Amino acid sequence: MKSVNGYKKTFAMAIILSIIVSVFFWANMEIVSSGESPGIPLKVKNKLCYVNLKDERSHMNKTTDLKMIYFVTPTYPRPEQVPELTRLAHTLMHVPRLHWIIADDQPACSDIVSDILRRSGLPYTHISSPKPYIYKESNIPRGVANRRASLTWLRDNVQDGVLYFGDDDNTVDLQLFDEIRQTKKVSMFPVGLIGTYGVSTPVVKDGKVVAFFDSWPGSRTFPVDMAGFAVNIEFLKPSASMPYIAGHEEDRFLVSLGLKLDEIEPLAANCSKVLVWHTKTAKYKKPSLKINLEKFNDSPKYGDFVSLLKETSRLGMAYLSSSNGTKTYVIRNRRQYETTGGLL
Amino acid sequence: MKSVNGYKKTFAMAIILSIIVSVFFWANMEIVSSGESPGIPLKVKNKLCYVNLKDERSHMNKTTDLKMIYFVTPTYPRPEQVPELTRLAHTLMHVPRLHWIIADDQPACSDIVSDILRRSGLPYTHISSPKPYIYKESNIPRGVANRRASLTWLRDNVQDGVLYFGDDDNTVDLQLFDEIRQTKKVSMFPVGLIGTYGVSTPVVKDGKVVAFFDSWPGSRTFPVDMAGFAVNIEFLKPSASMPYIAGHEEDRFLVSLGLKLDEIEPLAANCSKVLVWHTKTAKYKKPSLKINLEKFNDSPKYGDFVSLLKETSRLGMAYLSSSNGTKTYVIRNRRQYETTGGLL
Missing domain, CATH: 3.90.550.10 (Spore Coat Polysaccharide Biosynthesis Protein SpsA; Chain A)
Known part of the structure; x- marks a missing residue:
């Protein structure tokens, strides 16, 4: 059993090495x-x-x-x-x-x-x-x-x-x-x-x-x-x-x-x-939001919300900027809302 | 074992019957x-x-x-x-x-x-x-x-x-x-x-x-x-x-x-x-096509094509009519095409 496992390991190593080598060449190739x-x-x-x-x-x-x-x-x-x-x-x-x-x-x-x-x-x-x-x-x-x-x-x-x-x-x-x-x-x-x-x-x-x-x-x-x-x-x-x-x-x-x-x-x-x-998905207009994330960094209470905003930006669903874009609000209840910055 | 199976069958029958009964009542219910x-x-x-x-x-x-x-x-x-x-x-x-x-x-x-x-x-x-x-x-x-x-x-x-x-x-x-x-x-x-x-x-x-x-x-x-x-x-x-x-x-x-x-x-x-x-699919404008399917019924050679047209209509992807709609063509090769009816 041991020697069969030995062969398997050698074979796996050979495959991995050849992938690495071909990746290297290919990455430098021009079509x-x-x-x-x-x-x-x-x-x-x-x-x-x-x-x-x-x-x-x-x-x-x-x-x-x-x-x-x-x-x-x-x-x-x-x-x-x-x-x-x-x-x-x-x-x-x-x-x-x-x-x-x-x-x-x-x-x-x-x-x-x-x-x-x-x-x-x-x-x-x-x-x-x-x-x-x-x-x-x-x-x-x-x-x-x-x-x-x-x-x-x-x-x-x-x-x-x-x-x-x-x-x-x-x-x-x-x-x-x-x-x-x-x-x-x-x-x-x-x-x-x-x-x-x-x-x-x-x-x-x-x-x-x-x-x-x-x-x-x-x-x-x-x-x-x-x-x-x-x-x-x-x-x-x-x-x-x-x-x-x-x-x-x-x-x-x-x-x-x-x-x-x-x-x-x-x-x-x-x-x-x-x-x-040939289904086509309707284009979603990527919004630009005015949110100063640095202000939130000083207040870790809203860390999850800040993570979501960063994730939204990373996934390409919105631009975030501290100086430009749509002013954003959060809603406390149906009669009360405030700017996102005002959360702090 | 036999009696256990017997119980199982009775139980399954009871469930099926109760589904049928509730379906019947529900189908006649008004909300x-x-x-x-x-x-x-x-x-x-x-x-x-x-x-x-x-x-x-x-x-x-x-x-x-x-x-x-x-x-x-x-x-x-x-x-x-x-x-x-x-x-x-x-x-x-x-x-x-x-x-x-x-x-x-x-x-x-x-x-x-x-x-x-x-x-x-x-x-x-x-x-x-x-x-x-x-x-x-x-x-x-x-x-x-x-x-x-x-x-x-x-x-x-x-x-x-x-x-x-x-x-x-x-x-x-x-x-x-x-x-x-x-x-x-x-x-x-x-x-x-x-x-x-x-x-x-x-x-x-x-x-x-x-x-x-x-x-x-x-x-x-x-x-x-x-x-x-x-x-x-x-x-x-x-x-x-x-x-x-x-x-x-x-x-x-x-x-x-x-x-x-x-x-x-x-x-x-x-x-x-x-x-x-909240992905949204772009609306596909359902086309109206002028195709006389009855003409094809007399010529079974194109039965598969006629089946596809009927399927397209059944799935709601196009209206078919013998009198109204866009005139349709089939393409024999890059230089030759003819009306769909001309196939026959």
Whole structure:
């Protein structure tokens, strides 16, 4: 028994060392545009924040030989980021053999994102993938740098499994995971709440995809939403790439795979069911509050309240300032309220 | 052994019979306003659609003696209803000893809601609780009829446990469930993304709630959000009621319980953490599509596509009409598209 344990320990050490080495190299790597927009300086510096290959979910059967699903989520800081990732985590935590890749829009590794990944118990990869400088000013195209960085990590670290792009505000029925896990090349399925048709879907005839029903053709060969397809990682050729062209990310990516119409595998009962929705969360206008926290530091009685205010600011739900912003009040009872500073 | 089994069967039969009988009475019952808006005809006809007391989640320990949490969700039909309830189900499915009460705004029992409840594996109660006629024209106050009907069911059927009002678009951290389960009378905690302060919370001093931080005082004794408190069902007096007054539902309900400020139990590390968020999903404008499905009925080749269109309509994501609405197209390839009817 002792020698088996010895082997196990050596093996574990070897894995840990190789992760550390690859993290080091990757963190210093620069991803260069593969050329679909020549002349534009797309150099960005990505960082691999953390990789956890262990499934730490106690209720989940881990000895299964199911194919791994790599669920790629681009994200960016905003008041809704923590709740979005929290409820998406609750969905993914039900799925066996799922590795969650979150690629964040920020130059630094976000503790907030790390915490959510760690608490999920899922195997994960946390990437910091800031937008190239030239796109800094506009929000479009959103999520491309993140997906490109995730694809690079997959190409360098993963031999097989299934890739799925799932935004942090999408809703996915658990059944979809069972279905996409069987993807041989590229599978497709309907997505609800897209464009002006209510749904975007391939049209299936005799079990084959023959056309698409999507309210924005956009001169696309594959007019589908990012959440409307999954890809077997063995089919991810070195040529696979995603352009910085809003509205054409999905199509150009699928074209770059060399996908042919008759290779598409229709899922969700031959594209007759909706198992994923393009839900969008209403933007919460991040408020600026005028609160002098230093005044509170001298009075530890309200320490919990001050901690909450700091947490609110840390989670990106409000700006706090001692000089600018909305004047804030606390309410003692229905007839009596006073400025927050007046609490002291 | 045989006689023990015999007893078990008799006991199970007795329980099933009493459920059927109470369902029958309840379905024919009318709830009359308890009088906080005298003179307004608040009579509504509620229906108890289904009750399932069995926990059918295979991964969940069911022999625990934890207190039951009754999670009350008002809902109403809209394009986002199915995804909202689906992802909320994914959160609740992680919580041991939780009974989900969904009260729908419709006069009929919705199959769509039933399906989601059944698939969750949770114990549940499905109520149809239409708004009183006088509020039909306005959307405000939303969810009151539903919460009142749920309270009536709880009062008639449940002796102990904890009540929590959770809307279908809220986000709840799993830790909150562990905390509210210990509620003795009424517990309170911060809610993120509320009003213009980013958060709404009780202010705690020396472990006691002494004031509230909420951007809309509204002359309320307890200026808190619906998701900001939980109630021990033993504390739900017969006087407990919720008014049809927008913005005052929470406060009047808590006042009707006879709650005193020093009885409030602060949770979430003395109200210093955010464990629930008032996320709102952006409204998807339900489209009207001009599609003549009858034409397709004659041509079974596109049966799967027709099924999807019917499903889209059934789930409330689009109106379909053979005479009115947006003209729809299908895309054969990037250069060729034709009207949906032209498929044939």
